Amino acid sequence: MEALSKSDPEIFRLIREEEQYQRDSVRLIPSENYVSQAVLEASGSVLTNKYSEGYPGRRYYEGQRFVDQIETLVIERAKALFGAEHANVQPYSGSPANLAVYLALMKPGEGLMGLSLPHGGHLTHGWNVSVTGMLWRPVRYTVERETGRIDYDAVRALALKERPRVIVTGATAYPRLLDFAAFGQIAREVGAYLVADIAHIAGLIVGGMHPGPLPHADVVTTTTHKTLRGPRGAMILCRKELAERIDRAVFPGLQGGPHNHTTAAIGVALKEAATPAFRAYAERIVRNARALADELGARGFNLVSGGTDNHLLLVDLGNKGITGKQAAKALDRAGIICNYNTVPYDPRKPFDPSGIRLGTPAVSSRAMGEGEMRQIGRWIDEVVARPDDAALAARIAGAVGELCRQFPAPGLLRA
Numbered sequence: 562m563e564a565l566s567k568s569d570p571e572i573f574r575l576i577r578e579e580e581q582y583q584r585d586s587v588r589l590i591p592s593e594n595y596v597s598q599a600v601l602e603a604s605g606s607v608l609t610n611k612y613s614e615g616y617p618g619r620r621y622y623e624g625q626r627f628v629d630q631i632e633t634l635v636i637e638r639a640k641a642l643f644g645a646e647h648a649n650v651q652p653y654s655g656s657p658a659n660l661a662v663y664l665a666l667m668k669p670g671e672g673l674m675g676l677s678l679p680h681g682g683h684l685t686h687g688w689n690v691s692v693t694g695m696l697w698r699p700v701r702y703t704v705e706r707e708t709g710r711i712d713y714d715a716v717r718a719l720a721l722k723e724r725p726r727v728i729v730t731g732a733t734a735y736p737r738l739l740d741f742a743a744f745g746q747i748a749r750e751v752g753a754y755l756v757a758d759i760a761h762i763a764g765l766i767v768g769g770m771h772p773g774p775l776p777h778a779d780v781v782t783t784t785t786h787k788t789l790r791g792p793r794g795a796m797i798l799c800r801k802e803l804a805e806r807i808d809r810a811v812f813p814g815l816q817g818g819p820h821n822h823t824t825a826a827i828g829v830a831l832k833e834a835a836t837p838a839f840r841a842y843a844e845r846i847v848r849n850a851r852a853l854a855d856e857l858g859a860r861g862f863n864l865v866s867g868g869t870d871n872h873l874l875l876v877d878l879g880n881k882g883i884t885g886k887q888a889a890k891a892l893d894r895a896g897i898i899c900n901y902n903t904v905p906y907d908p909r910k911p912f913d914p915s916g917i918r919l920g921t922p923a924v925s926s927r928a929m930g931e932g933e934m935r936q937i938g939r940w941i942d943e944v945v946a947r948p949d950d951a952a953l954a955a956r957i958a959g960a961v962g963e964l965c966r967q968f969p970a971p972g973l974l975r976a
C-alpha cells in the first residue's frame with residue numbers, strides 16, 4: 562500500500578492498525594472470516610472504475626467486453642457450485658438481496674414468515690425495525706423453549722393459520738442443521754414460496770457439512786463474505802421460471818450499477834470453494850465448533866440447544882452471573898473477539914442480553930484445530946469468571962498473541 566501510505570497517511574495507519582488487530586486476536590464472530598490474498602487483489606482491482614448497469618449481453622453502457630466475460634464466468638461458477646439453474650451475482654450485500662427477492666415474489670402487505678430475531682433469525686426476515694417488517698406482514702416462528710430447536714410441526718401449524726406468501730428459512734444465530742426438505746414441504750402445502758437464506762452456512766453447504774437447500778427452496782440467497790470466504794457481497798440462486806423476476810428486482814428494481822470488483826472477487830472465492838482444500842476447511846470449522854462446545858460444556862457453560870451442528874454456538878451466561886455485554890467486553894480486553902447476543906426467551910433486553918455468540922470460521926481459516934479450541938475455551942472460562950481482573954486479561958491477551966503468531970491468517974502481513 563505504498564501509494565496510500567504517501568497520499569493518505571491517516572487512512573493508511575488506521576488500516577494497518579486494523580490489520581494488526583485482526584492478526585493478533587482470536588476472532589470468534591461467526592459471520593467474519595479472512596479472505597485470501599487473491600480475493601483481496603481482485604477486490605482492490607481497476608474493475609471499481611467501471612459502470613455496467615444491466616446484465617451480460619444486455620448492458621446500458623458500452624465498453625463491457627471484459628466485464629461481461631467476468632460476470633458470465635462468475636454466474637457459471639455459482640450455478641455449478643450450488644447446482645442452481647440461475648444465479649444473480651449483483652446484490653450489494655445480503656440485506657438488499659433479501660429485499661430484492663421479496664420485491665420479486667410479493668406485493669406489499671402480503672405475509673412474510675421468518676424466524677424471530679431473538680430466536681436466531683435475521684433483521685431482514687421481517688423484524689419490525691427492518692423495512693422488511695414494514696412493507697410486509699410479519700409472521701414469526703420461534704425455537705422451542707426446551708430444546709432450543711425449530712419445531713417443524715409448530716412451523717407448519719403457524720403457516721397453515723397465517724398463509725404467508727413467502728416463508729424464509731435461515732438464521733444468524735441457530736447452532737443446528739436446518740431441515741430444508743421439511744420447510745419445502747410446508748411451503749408447498751400452504752402455497753408459499755420458500756426462500757432459503759444461507760448467508761451463514763453457504764461455505765458449510767458447498768464444503769459438504771450441511772445439506773443443501775436445492776431443490777427444496779424456490780429461491781436461495783446468500784452473502785459471500787461469511788463461511789464462503791469471499792468479498793462482501795451476495796448472490797441469489799433460483800429456478801429458471803423465476804429468473805427474470807429476480808433479475809428485474811435487483812436491477813433496475815433496487816440497484817444501479819453492479820460492483821464489478823466485488824463480482825470478480827466473488828468469482829475467485831467460488832473457485833477456491835470448489836477445491837478439496839475448501840472441503841477440508843468446512844470440515845475443520847465444524848470439528849472446531851464441536852471442540853469449543855465440548856470444552857465450554859465441560860466447564861458448566863449453558864449452550865443453547867446443548868451444542869452445535871455447524872460453525873457457531875450460542876452461550877447462555879444466565880448461570881454465570883455475568884451479562885453478554887460484560888463478557889464480550891472482558892473477552893475483547895483479553896484478545897478474544899465475539900459479540901453479545903440475545904438467547905431464545907431472553908429475560909434481558911437486546912442491548913445487554915444474556916448470551917454471547919461464538920463461531921469458528923475465522924480461526925479455522927488460520928488452520929487452528931481442536932487443541933487450540935480447547936485452549937480458547939479455557940481462556941473464555943477464566944475471563945468470564947473474573948471479568949474485571951485487568952492482570953488476567955493482559956496475561957491472556959499476551960498468550961492469545963503468541964498463539965496467533967503460530968497460525969498466520971490468509972491475506973495479512975506476517976508479524
Ligand SMILES: *Cc1c(COP(=O)(O)O)cnc(C)c1O
Pocket residue numbers: 592654655656657659682683685731732733758759760761784794
Ligand atoms: C449476514 C446475514 C444477512 C445480511 O447480510 P448483510 O451483508 O450484512 O446485509 C442476511 N441474512 C442472514 C441470515 C445473515 O446472516
